[in-house]
Amino acid sequence: MSKSKAPVNPLLQQQKRRISPGIVVVIVLVLALGAGVAVQYYRGHSKVEVSSNGRPEPAVITGPGTAGKGVTVGKSGAKVNIDVYLDFRCPHCAEFEEKTGATVDKLVEDGTATLTYWPLQFVNPGASPRLANAFAAAAANGKAVSFVGELYGDFSKSWTTDQLIELGKQLGVGDAKFQQAVQDNTYASWLESVGKAADERGVNSTPTVFVNGKQLPEDEHTAEGLQKAVDAIAS
């Protein structure tokens, strides 16, 4: 590699100087660091693309804004209610969504269960509140489940305010009211009340799941585990 001599111009007295490997290593490391930050910046600010997987969108029973109450979706009259305490910047919540999303969709769709979202905002103080507020704005316009799916589905995105508004538009709920709510952090006080309700219930980590008030142990945070817990009540 560095042993090969560069072609020498015979007309010039050349001083032979090798760049020491140490310098090269430093340069390589600086370039790597720059590449890392640049790649993520690009990914974070990439275009919003809704992965249309045809998720059924259940009706919103309780919208955001009622102090101390989460957002509930589904068919009222279901025997089972699933409470999910989540944070939109929590990696384990993204995993949970990926593992159980289809199961939850089915349970809600066939009227077995209703689903209550309790969006918390402590994982990333810089971003969680913004995403939770945007979720509330989408839920107020009737699209809670799809919005959650998209936020977790592209977890590495920064989800800037512009991206959140774009997502709302693509899901068909991005009207002026939605945009205003996203920009003005309209649901901040409601989110505080949700956080307080979670504290009072002793919830201090996400995701935390209750099935009809009974906490689902963490090792049951799977499609099967959730299905079993629901079946135990519904059957």
Next chain:
Amino acid sequence: MRTWFPWFSLLARLVLGGVMLVAGALKVTDPETAAQAVRAYELLPSSLVEPVGWGMPFLEIAIGLLLIIGFGVRAAAVAAGVFMVVFIVAVASAWARGLSIDCGCFGGGGQVAPGQTKYLQEILRDVGLLVLAGWLWLHPVSKFAVVSEPDTEPQGVTAS
């Protein structure tokens, strides 16, 4: 210079480089989680958390590759050693402050339930790797390296 030194240095290069490479590769695909793991230490101001979380995996991969191919071993070993010192200090401080977090060394990270922490294992592992980095700084000449160190010409027979 014993005859087995270059062989041991080769082993050190592959182990230290391999660990760095794997640790970086596991994190590089999930920058948001890596940033989350950094944030859980509660050591950095929030403006620095993301660049560190996003950049560190790339640095680890770069250092790991340099060690494995054997280019600029002494400098790469110093870089790896600095990383290990930083990791040890960070984990020790998390332990001392009574946080319950996973080091996030190989992806994942963030808060875990109290009693689920593995601080001692994490620190011991990093100390072991730090020792390897120290060895490589003292004896960078090794078998099968792309570049032999210019300032430490080998006394024995090398295969490189």
